[in-house]
Amino acid sequence: MTFKEVEATKLHGDEKRKYIVTLFDNIATRYDFIRTLIFLGQTSRWYRKALSDLDLKSGDKVLDVGCGTGESTRYLSRLYQGVVVEGMDISTGMLAVAQRHDPDSIYFEGDVCAIPRTDSSYNLVISCFTFRNFPEREASIAEMLRVLRPGGHLLILDHFLPEKRWRGIYTFWIRQIMPRIVWPFVKDASPYRYLAESIINQLKLADFVNLLESMSARVIQTDSYTGGAARRLIAIRKNEN
Numbered sequence: 001m002t003f004k005e006v007e008a009t010k011l012h013g014d015e016k017r018k019y020i021v022t023l024f025d026n027i028a029t030r031y032d033f034i035r036t037l038i039f040l041g042q043t044s045r046w047y048r049k050a051l052s053d054l055d056l057k058s059g060d061k062v063l064d065v066g067c068g069t070g071e072s073t074r075y076l077s078r079l080y081q082g083v084v085v086e087g088m089d090i091s092t093g094m095l096a097v098a099q100r101h102d103p104d105s106i107y108f109e110g111d112v113c114a115i116p117r118t119d120s121s122y123n124l125v126i127s128c129f130t131f132r133n134f135p136e137r138e139a140s141i142a143e144m145l146r147v148l149r150p151g152g153h154l155l156i157l158d159h160f161l162p163e164k165r166w167r168g169i170y171t172f173w174i175r176q177i178m179p180r181i182v183w184p185f186v187k188d189a190s191p192y193r194y195l196a197e198s199i200i201n202q203l204k205l206a207d208f209v210n211l212l213e214s215m216s217a218r219v220i221q222t223d224s225y226t227g228g229a230a231r232r233l234i235a236i237r238k239n240e241n
Contacts, residue, residue, distance in 0.1 A: 007202045008133075008194050016135040018110065021091055023191045024068070032069050034185060038178045038192065046230040047072050047128060050157045051224070053081070058082025060123040065144060066090075066130025067114050070098030070105070076126075077105060088115065113139040121147045126155040132198040136145030137211065144218050148237040154217060155206075155234050159199040162228040170229060172201060205231055 011019055035043055051072060056062070062084045064073045067087030076085045088110040089095050095107050110116050112127075112134050125144045134140040140197070144154055162170050174196040179189040186192075203211070209219045217235040225233050 024091035120149045237241035
């Protein structure tokens with residue numbers, strides 16, 4: 001771990017935006033393989049658990065914000081027949097990989113703080129393992145809620161520090177072991193040191209709930225996976241009077 005990666009988690013606005021675009025463009029072609037390696041395949045398991053019980057109907061529209069290489073986008077498209085799923089990401093490198101995997105789906109470049117879609121466009125907006133990388137927390141939530149239809153749902157799945165009994169082991173793993181695991185496959189392990197620090201500096205669940213409910217959202221469900229290493233929040237966009 002270096003000072004640079006710790007400070008990167010504190011970046012905001014355009015500085016954070018530029019850092020994240022460069023980071024993910026640089027690791028896009030290796031992202032899926034290394035993510036599976038360092039998280040022992042758990043991220044795909046968490047995707048499936050978090051996205052397999054949604055009340056989606058044919059004709060519904062879903063936006064996958066920060067879709068990356070498109071695993072969550074593809075999973076939703078396969079699972080829910082007749083549902084239109086669009087994937088958006090700020091990294092053109094990640095989008096290129098997603099499009100190669102899934103040339104028939106809709107992927108587009110976009111910034112979560114200024115989503116290029118009209119108000120009330122979607123029944124569901126999801127963000128999977130991306131919220132920590134957004135340039136501005138409040139602006140990103142406001143935008144995701146803006147493109148939701150009143151009564152629509154916002155689903156956020158992300159890494160968190162696990163329960164206290166596992167926290168020390170988990171922190172040691174992502175700070176000390178993870179960079180060593182990726183070293184044979186990448187010349188620069190700093191992106192993975194940043195990702196470790198972004199998890200360690202993630203909001204606590206209660207703070208996350210408070211943040212959502214301070215805006216036009218009401219949290220209706222939270223779920224914990226693998227001792228709290230991943231958590232899901234589902235919020236509903238409040239009807240505006």
